[in-house]
Amino acid sequence: MKAALKGLKVLDFTQMMTGPFATMMLGDSGADVLKVEQPDGDPFRHSGETTLGGDGAFFLGVNRNKRSVVLDLKTEEGKAAALALAAQADVLIENFRPGLTDKAGLGYEELHKINPRLVYCSISGFGRTGPDRNRPALDMVIQAVSGVMQVTGTEESGPLKTGFPFSDLVTALIATIGILVALQARERMGEGQRVDLSMLDASIFSQVPRDVYFDLTGITPGRMGNQHWDIVPNNTYTTSDGRDIMIxxxxxxxxxxxCDALGASELKTHPEFATKAARLANREQVDARLSEIFATRDLASWEQALSASGAIYGTVRTWPEVFSDEHVVNTLLKTLHHPKGGAFKVINNPLQFSGTPTQILRAPPMLGEHNAQVLTEAGVAWPPLDQ
Structure with a gap:
């Protein structure tokens, strides 16, 4: 089967969530990803209470389609091996604190001299320059500093983090785009370049188009929970059996x-509800009336009525419901096998390509699993992926 990035060599010095998610995306499209770990391994291997075969569940979720090599960059031998691999790589991605790779002799300028075609991606928390460049950064810290938390939640709850690692994942996705853009530029210009991205910048960037609203008004968007500043109704409502529906x-x-789906056609011409302007002016009354109506019937009944009418709605599903859905089971879930811990499921890459489909060919590697394969007696090599 054809793979879009087959033959692309990616040297992965990243750990935790952001960098590994980006390199996993490249690996899903056929890139040969060598995950370089320190002797203690990626901290994500030991993160969380749930483990399988000694590896943390979080690690298993973002490190498939990779080979693991252990290099101690504090030793001359480890540095030499890293340089040898970098000389053969198409892409290097790192998320160390700014300046650390330069001290280790693995900075962009040095590697560009020995491998001008190398695309070198640096991911940091607060950027490589500025007063905060050396601050430690985790997802929730960046959500706070970027303003994402300021617009999440309700006025009663106060600022809240999102229910998933937003800053980690949006940074990884933008980094992946940046790497692919740099590779395309290399095809035209014959030379690699540095791709630099901070979690803070990526998280602020993700708040478009509210940036223009803020610039024009000077008003910080309010925390509205499930409501929308310009659409009414835009909220969740509870059914008689305690379930919630997004309308x-x-x-x-x-x-x-x-209104027709609810059996409340009189609301179509009600002066307080009939037009968008009226509904915006009477937001509380609209929500109160819809709450009364939805509380009269159970979820199954409302789903049938809303679906038949063509209304815009969505049941707030539980995780067991999501992960037992027929489409999810058949399309998005893939079973992998840990060498020491048995089977586990991961979410498949959602991109659907007609000619070069993504594939999951390798389970997340054991720590140093491929040292013997890569660090041979004859010197550091980059063996073919199929070995």
């Missing part, structure tokens, strides 16, 4: 569709 009516047409 959105983007214009008057969908308001009328919703």
């Amino acid at each position: 959105i009516t983007i214009n008057d047409k969908f308001w009328q569709i919703l």
Whole structure:
């Protein structure tokens, strides 16, 4: 089967979540990812209470399709091996604190001299320059500093983090795009370059288009929970059996569709509800009336009515419901096998390519599993992926 990035050599010096997620994306499309770990291993191997075969569940979630090599960069032997691998790589990605790779002799300028075609991606928390460059950064810290937490939650709850590692993942996705752009530029110009990205910048960038709103008004968007500043209704409502449904009516047409689905056609012409402007002016009354209506029937009944009408809605599903859904089971879940811990499932790459589909061919590697394969007696080599 064809792979879009087959033959691409990626030297992965990253750890924890952000960098490993980016290199996993490259590996899913066929890139040969060598994960370089310190003797103690990626800290994610030991993170969390849930483990399988000695590796943490978080590590297993973002490190498939890679080979693991242990190098002690504090030793001359380890540095020499890293340089030898970098000379053969197409991409190097690192998320050390700024300046550490330079001290280790693995900075961009030095590696560019020995491998001008190398695409060198640096991911940091606060950027490589500026007063905060050496501050430690984790996802929730960046969510706080970037303003993401300021607009998440409700006025009653105060600022909240998102329910998933937003800053980690959005940074990884933008980094992957940056690497692919740099590789395309290399095809045209014949030379690699540095791709530099901070979690802070990526998280601030992700807040478009609210940036323009803030610039024009000077007003910080409010914390509105499940509501929307310009759409009413745009909220969750509880059914008689205690389930929640997300309802959105983007214009008057969908308001009328919703009213028919609810068996409340009189609301279509109600002066406080009939138009978008009226609904915005009477947000609390709209929410109160819809809450009363949804509380009269159970989830199954409402799903049937809403689906038949063409209303915009979505059940707030539980995780057991999501991961037992037929589409998810057949399309998005893949079973892997840990050498010491048995089977476990991961989420497949969601990108669907007609000619070069993504594949999961390797389970996350054991620490140093491929040392003998890569660090041969004849010197450090980069053996073919199929060995």
